[in-house]
Amino acid sequence: MKIDRRSFLAFGVGGAVGTAITPLPWKLMDDSSIWSQNWPWTPVPLDGAINYQPSVCTLCKGGCGINVRKIDDRPVKIEGLKANPINKGGICLLGLSGLQLLYGEDNRVKSPLKRVGKRGSGKFKKISWQQAITEMVEKLGAIRLKAQSHTLACISETELGTTASLIGRFMTAFGSKNYIRTPSFLDSLEAAILKTTGTSAAQVAFDFENSDYILSFGSGLLEGWGSPVRMFMANSALEDKKGTLAQAEPRLSNTAAKADKWLPVNPGTEADLAFSMCAVIIQKALYNTNFTAAATGLEGFKSFVTANYAPEKIAKSTGIKAEVITRIATSFAKAKNPVAVCGKGSGDTPGSLKESLAIVCLNALVGNINKKGGLWLTSEPDYIKWPEFINDDASTAGLQKNRIDSAQSGKYKDTRFLLNNFADAVLDDYEYPVNALMVYRANPMYTMPDSEKVKKAFEKIPFVMSFSSYMDETALYSDLILPDHVFLERYEDIPFASGYTKPYIGLARPVVDPLFDTMNTGDVIIQIAKRISNSIAGAFPWKDYETCLKETLGSMWAQLESQGFMTDQSYTPPSTVNFTFPDKIADAPAIEGDRGKYLLTLVPVDSIRINCGYIANPPFATKTVDDTVLFENDILVEINPATAKSLGLRDRKKAVLETPKGKASVRVFITDGIMPGVVGMPKGLGHFGYDSYIADKGVNVNALIGSLEDPETGLDAAWGIRAKLSPA
Amino acid sequence: MSDSDEKNGQSGIITLFFILGFIGSLLLGWIIFPELLYSKKEQPVAFNHALHNEEVANGCESCHFFREDGTFSGVPKLAQCVECHEEPIGVSEAELTFVTDYVAKGREVPWLIYSKQPDMVFFSHAAHVKMGKQDCVTCHGHIGESTSLKPYEENRFTGVSRDIWGGNIAGISMDSWDSMKMSDCDKCHKELTGRQTSVQTQRDACFVCHK
Numbered sequence: 021m022k023i024d025r026r027s028f029l030a031f032g033v034g035g036a037v038g039t040a041i042t043p044l045p046w047k048l049m050d051d052s053s054i055w056s057q058n059w060p061w062t063p064v065p066l067d068g069a070i071n072y073q074p075s076v077c078t079l080c081k082g083g084c085g086i087n088v089r090k091i092d093d094r095p096v097k098i099e100g101l102k103a104n105p106i107n108k109g110g111i112c113l114l115g116l117s118g119l120q121l122l123y124g125e126d127n128r129v130k131s132p133l134k135r136v137g138k139r140g141s142g143k144f145k146k147i148s149w150q151q152a153i154t155e156m157v158e159k160l161g162a163i164r165l166k167a168q169s170h171t172l173a174c175i176s177e178t179e180l181g182t183t184a185s186l187i188g189r190f191m192t193a194f195g196s197k198n199y200i201r202t203p204s205f206l207d208s209l210e211a212a213i214l215k216t217t218g219t220s221a222a223q224v225a226f227d228f229e230n231s232d233y234i235l236s237f238g239s240g241l242l243e244g245w246g247s248p249v250r251m252f253m254a255n256s257a258l259e260d261k262k263g264t265l266a267q268a269e270p271r272l273s274n275t276a277a278k279a280d281k282w283l284p285v286n287p288g289t290e291a292d293l294a295f296s297m298c299a300v301i302i303q304k305a306l307y308n309t310n311f312t313a314a315a316t317g318l319e320g321f322k323s324f325v326t327a328n329y330a331p332e333k334i335a336k337s338t339g340i341k342a343e344v345i346t347r348i349a350t351s352f353a354k355a356k357n358p359v360a361v362c363g364k365g366s367g368d369t370p371g372s373l374k375e376s377l378a379i380v381c382l383n384a385l386v387g388n389i390n391k392k393g394g395l396w397l398t399s400e401p402d403y404i405k406w407p408e409f410i411n412d413d414a415s416t417a418g419l420q421k422n423r424i425d426s427a428q429s430g431k432y433k434d435t436r437f438l439l440n441n442f443a444d445a446v447l448d449d450y451e452y453p454v455n456a457l458m459v460y461r462a463n464p465m466y467t468m469p470d471s472e473k474v475k476k477a478f479e480k481i482p483f484v485m486s487f488s489s490y491m492d493e494t495a496l497y498s499d500l501i502l503p504d505h506v507f508l509e510r511y512e513d514i515p516f517a518s519g520y521t522k523p524y525i526g527l528a529r530p531v532v533d534p535l536f537d538t539m540n541t542g543d544v545i546i547q548i549a550k551r552i553s554n555s556i557a558g559a560f561p562w563k564d565y566e567t568c569l570k571e572t573l574g575s576m577w578a579q580l581e582s583q584g585f586m587t588d589q590s591y592t593p594p595s596t597v598n599f600t601f602p603d604k605i606a607d608a609p610a611i612e613g614d615r616g617k618y619l620l621t622l623v624p625v626d627s628i629r630i631n632c633g634y635i636a637n638p639p640f641a642t643k644t645v646d647d648t649v650l651f652e653n654d655i656l657v658e659i660n661p662a663t664a665k666s667l668g669l670r671d672r673k674k675a676v677l678e679t680p681k682g683k684a685s686v687r688v689f690i691t692d693g694i695m696p697g698v699v700g701m702p703k704g705l706g707h708f709g710y711d712s713y714i715a716d717k718g719v720n721v722n723a724l725i726g727s728l729e730d731p732e733t734g735l736d737a738a739w740g741i742r743a744k745l746s747p748a
Numbered sequence: 749m750s751d752s753d754e755k756n757g758q759s760g761i762i763t764l765f766f767i768l769g770f771i772g773s774l775l776l777g778w779i780i781f782p783e784l785l786y787s788k789k790e791q792p793v794a795f796n797h798a799l800h801n802e803e804v805a806n807g808c809e810s811c812h813f814f815r816e817d818g819t820f821s822g823v824p825k826l827a828q829c830v831e832c833h834e835e836p837i838g839v840s841e842a843e844l845t846f847v848t849d850y851v852a853k854g855r856e857v858p859w860l861i862y863s864k865q866p867d868m869v870f871f872s873h874a875a876h877v878k879m880g881k882q883d884c885v886t887c888h889g890h891i892g893e894s895t896s897l898k899p900y901e902e903n904r905f906t907g908v909s910r911d912i913w914g915g916n917i918a919g920i921s922m923d924s925w926d927s928m929k930m931s932d933c934d935k936c937h938k939e940l941t942g943r944q945t946s947v948q949t950q951r952d953a954c955f956v957c958h959k
Contacts, residue, residue, distance in 0.1 A: 022758075022761075023761060023765075026758075026762055027761050027762055027765040028765065030761075030762040030763070030765040030769065031765040031766065031768055031769035031772075032769060033766060033769065034765065034766035034768060034769025034770035034771075034772075034773070035769035035770065035772060035773040036769075036773070037769075037770055037773075038769060038770040038771065038772070038773030039773040039776070039777055039779065041774070042773065042774055042776070042777020042781070043777060043778070043782075043917045043919065044776065044777035044781045044782070046919075047781075047785070047913070047917065047919070050913070051785075051905045051906050052905075054866050054868075055905055055906045057866070057868045058866045058868055058906065058907075059920050060907060062867075064867045067822065069815055069819070069821065070815075070819065087940060092825075149790045186823045187779050385823060391794040433926060468855075496936045596858075643921060
């Protein structure tokens with residue numbers, strides 16, 4: 021009798037038989053099916069009460085109303101607010117993806133940070149708000165002590181609204197005129213309106229909803245121009261009422277594809293085309309005599325356009341046949357409520373005064389300025405009425421100095437902001453150096469043309485601070501980051517919706533408690549102001565930003581708080597306009613690059629799927645981008661089959677794109693949707709800040725294009741650059 | 749010792765080992781396994797359902813109510829408790845813990861929910877209580893009459909409450925509230941509809957509960 025292998029086998033068999041009549045195998049089988057259907061690493065959304073909070077989206081200048089769906093206190097979806105007159109319940113891709121800009125914690129600046137490594141190395145140390153504000157006070161205080169108040173500059177996306185106005189007020193109280201707003205097509209239109217009507221700082225709007233003929237000169241009406249959701253709705257309404265959309269653009273954009281007429285105009289000749297249409301309208305006497313009779317200068321304008329822009333004369337340069345120009349101009353003039361519009365792509369570059377003037381004149385000829393369905397001149401909202409304050413000697417001395425960007429004085433006295441001059445001014449020590457720069461809701465390191473030059477300028481500024489909520493390119497190059505709340509965490513008045521005709525104020529408000537250790541920039545400014553000097557503190561009598569905002573909005577607060585916006589839908593602009601037609605117009609500067617060396621023309625391409633503003637495209641939105649735009653991490657540039665053939669380039673294959681500003685590795689997408697000789701490059705890609713879901717995807721087109729000074733306004737008139745493309 | 753004696757001895761050993769294995773596995777399966785499978789956790793605050801039920805006007809629905817949009821609120825939030833318990837009521841230790849640790853700090857009580865189904869199950873209280881006129885006891889038993897909360901037992905493997913499978917490890921349930929498995933749904937649906945079929949066997953029926 022001995023214990024052997026068979027004994028253990030018997031033990032095993034006994035155990036197996038016994039186990040079979042216990043719950044163990046059956047229960048474990050059930051549990052494994054539950055486990056495998058509920059992987060423990062898969063996040064499960066928490067249950068709770070569904071509730072909605074209305075607010076306003078501030079991710080672009082559209083001013084759309086949003087309704088944030090929440091489960092208990094947690095925002096889970098951003099929807100359009102039905103009651104809002106701008107987007108009427110609609111929402112764009114960027115707005116829909118907005119929650120990633122709240123929760124994407126690797127992109128957020130989670131507390132005040134002080135740089136410890138080299139600029140751009142991304143090495144920061146966490147500091148407290150107390151330390152951060154003390155740091156600011158010491159740096160700025162030292163500048164004032166040296167009587168160099170004027171050497172403080174600020175770059176911001178807007179000058180409107182309470183927060184921006186607080187920063188503006190701080191700059192004035194500090195003693196600097198260098199508050200610089202980022203540019204848009206409205207700057208150039210503002211200059212054109214000033215030239216033709218004498219109205220300064222006019223807010224130009226377009227009454228698309230009531231128009232039956234929209235003539236667009238390269239405006240990406242469906243590519244993010246103006247208030248994007250409003251534009252989609254206006255386009256649908258135009259289709260419903262059998263109106264016409266004519267799109268003059270060198271590329272078959274979504275807008276061109278949806279248009280009734282597509283005029284594949286040579287890039288950069290849009291203004292010539294518009295003036296040529298003016299010539300046709302004048303020649304055929306199709307202009308609105310009521311309007312022109314009240315206007316002055318028609319005769320001079322008539323001789324100017326007929327002499328220089330007769331259709332036959334410009335057909336070759338624009339690439340549009342004379343009869344087509346005549347036909348479009350005629351149908352435009354004969355429409356009941358026609359409107360012409362400019363602002364290339366999403367409208368974030370000003371363009372030349374020549375182009376804006378051409379569009380304004382075209383609208384004037386058909387008599388639609390301040391008329392139903394036309395171009396409206398509205399004014400900036402004026403609810404911010406704060407008490408005057410007294411500047412001390414240091415501030416007064418600082419305010420005597422000219423602006424660093426050359427705006428508001430001398431040659432460009434009528435232009436309010438000239439960010440395109442900033443980098444040169446810093447590098448060339450124009451009059452004085454910039455000793456400190458504050459950046460609020462802007463990402464100049466990414467959005468400004470000629471990134472290399474901007475980087476050099478930033479390197480020369482001894483102290484750069486950013487209020488960015490995100491670790492964007494500018495934040496990466498800052499010495500101090502004082503992160504603002506994101507749009508879903510803060511109060512903010514939005515007194516403006518790009519291109520919208522009616523008076524409108526939206527109130528963005530906190531729909532969630534701040535997720536990280538961030539602070540409303542309004543509060544930061546008030547706190548800094550109170551500590552720098554008594555005279556600056558005197559300009560900021562408010563306890564905090566919320567008190568300031570409530571006092572500023574006064575009786576409007578209650579309605580804004582409950583509804584999320586206020587508007588006057590019955591508003592109509594003054595019917596009389598003192599219009600003067602110009603009799604000569606300076607030519608727009610030619611784009612940069614030697615035609616002999618650079619055979620092609622590079623133009624940036626805007627898309628509703630890629631946000632190209634100061635906020636990077638959220639990953640959800642980038643997911644929707646076609647692989648003809650972004651393939652893995654490679655950007656694709658569009659070229660015509662003829663261009664491809666002449667250069668020996670093959671579809672989707674790698675190539676090297678070179679411009680006078682730089683070189684980039686790209687792939688080519690061969691399409692008939694772009695004219696020969698033109699290279700279309702998507703905008704909004706190529707970030708190097710942010711996290712790995714956003715960064716290193718494609719190339720930033722701004723790095724390859726420089727800016728060009730418009731001879732009359734000084735604004736950036738560049739729309740492209742000469743380029744060459746060769747197989748990799 | 750003869751060969752046959754040796755053989756008998758050997759088969760005795762084999763039988764003994766068989767029986768040892770058999771009994772060992774029975775002990776393992778019926779006694780040790782259930783002990784190992786579940787971890788026991790006490791609720792964060794001692795709670796007396798019976799006491800609260802006497803104080804409220806609308807029975808279970810006073811605290812476990814349907815929201816305006818028809819969704820079921822489930823376990824009450826702190827805000828509801830605070831309506832009465834902003835200051836301690838009485839001097840019991842549990843009351844003081846509750847007010848000091850949760851009410852005063854504004855912290856939600858992390859209640860452990862005995863009847864929480866795993867995430868792949870969709871269940872609508874409105875369909876069962878409002879439309880099907882089921883009472884709470886049918887599924888949840890007489891918890892509303894309990895004076896204390898039993899320990900929460902969590903399946904170490906799946907993280908699901910033991911009450912879903914039921915207290916009996918063999919899965920035998922005597923009352924309708926003893927377990928909350930799919931077979932229990934099935935049983936009730938068959939009985940109440942009078943058909944020898946249930947919603948689960950109809951076309952696309954899986955997706956009624958497993959979205």
